[in-house]
Amino acid sequence: MSNKLEWSFSALSTLRKCNRMYYFQYLAPSHHFTNSLRRRAHELKKSKSLLMWRGSVIDKIMELEIMPRIKDKLPIDYNEMANRAIELAKRQFKFSEDRLYKVKENSESKVGADYCILDVHDTNVPYKEEDLSKVYSSIKEIIQNIPLIKMPNGSLLVDFLAKATFLIPNLRAWGFEFENVKISPQLDLFMFVDNKAVVLDWKVSESDVSDYSRQLVIGGITVLDTYRRKANEGKGKRLGYDDIRLIEVNLLKQNAKEHPFNKQVVDECVDYIYLNSDDVEMLTDGKPFDQLNIEDFPITDKEGTCMFCKFRSLCTKILLNNNQYHEETYDNIVSAKQPAQLEISF
Template identity: 25%
Template sequence: MKWSLSSAKTFRKCQRQWYFRNVFASPTAKDPERRAAFLLGKLQSVASWRGSVVDEVISGTIVGSLKSRQLPERQEAIAFARKIFDMQLATAKKNPLREPDMPVASWGRSYAALFSVEYGDGPTAEEIETAWREVVAAIENLLRHRGLLNRLLGAKSLFAQRPLQYQAYGVTVVGVPDLIAFYENEAPAIIDWKAHAVGSSDAWLQLAIYAGALVKCTPHKDFPENPSLRESADIRLLEVQLLIDRIRNHELDDEDRAAAEDYIADSASTMLTAIDGRKLADMSPDDFSSSPFDGVCADCSFKRICWETNA
């Protein structure tokens, strides 16, 4: 079983939602309900979609420029963002869930699926306009951080959205940092981009998990050798809040790192207990409790199949 921070948060919020997303859903299963669950799991709010557009712009153009030892240009980044934004909005309005037999990969960069299209009337013009303004603001704020960009220019190598995984506590722990920067004679850095309008998120736990994964994982073949990397404490952890234009440097102590390990161990144990060694054929949604929190069902991507199952 794979474990990630997002799956742990989902399990805590609603075990049944976790079941549909992490156990039942499948892009390749012949069962149309499992395929439907996979597609429903791709639904995003307008805000989360806007954040994914920003991530794609950073990975697709800004990091590419830095790898070429050039500072990224605003005009190029904004033009790329506009292209991605418009393509994905057009796809989302068509609702790709209406074409369940078309593989997600075949959509390429144009794929996007919005919760408000599947379960409502779609995003309003004001929501779309706000989303675009925030995409531009996030990109411009990042490009103004010349100190950060110059530090990344000096990296030996940069890896965007590179999965890290290792075995622990009976599960496969998975983390996907937004950016890993390796240096010649110093410890690497892990950077997490955030695009929250209020900037209230503190990513210390997420970054601590990434740092542990970078130390413990089997390195990708193109990762450079880095003799200075011995402990997760060596790794610099940066949380970049793009909309409120703030950078947080997280310096974790032994207690923080122990807390992160305890979080993984406790969460993994609870998930494994819920599954209890069973295969999918021996499980049903009723085996997993629904959310005890108000409002979760209304915003759940899987409510259609969940409610049909329990009709």
């Protein structure tokens, strides 16, 4: 390949769904305000539905409030944590409602945890106050029930976490590289428990069929490669497959399951990444964004994929305007949308 590709696991699955979605999700977005299309793509990428937002609030409380207390061996009042989560959610809702993300000075790095873009404000997705109340009550219940969650062997999750001798939440700094492809995953939680390296992934999902195993395997490969390099530099112990555990915890369903990590699953995952990287290279040819042509990124022929794509409004407007983007026209169309009833199941 002519240029290094850097992506997360989700980029692969997005590419398989729709090339145009991949364009908006991974190539177009820029937090700068100099290019209106790229800024708009950035805002849409960051926007969340109410259900997605519920999960992100819980993730943030786990990262900023609960995990630091576990790391410092401090007692945790989960009712208090639930109340803090609701307070954070309300601040985020207000930030989004006031569209403060449109203010150039309000970058995510400066604003911190309160930064939020919700589709109910950004693209005028309809909702009812009842839906918002359900989000708050669901967040509270999920946090309060964390002490009830059991590990696959029947022990309590909180007891397992309390045994951690090394703990880093929301780890983004590590990655691995092969064949000119760099993978940079986000690890919800990395720690050592009983002399085993643990990659733990938080989920807040209703689905019983979603498969997150490959995402966790990529986290495991990242840990394997990181400690291989550390050992080569004389800075640590080399880890083997048996030294790494992959655990998925569904906070909503209050259960946990462990995924296998061995040479076979690693080889299968690496093959998957490599085969799909060819598709990206064919689309981009290593070109910078300003040399890419949106017409080279076809839309999907699957109605369901298009229907639930967060870039649907932007993509539709550009298609109807001969693949050109005019910000004022787009904003007028979004603002003119009429609210409607929307039921959300929790």
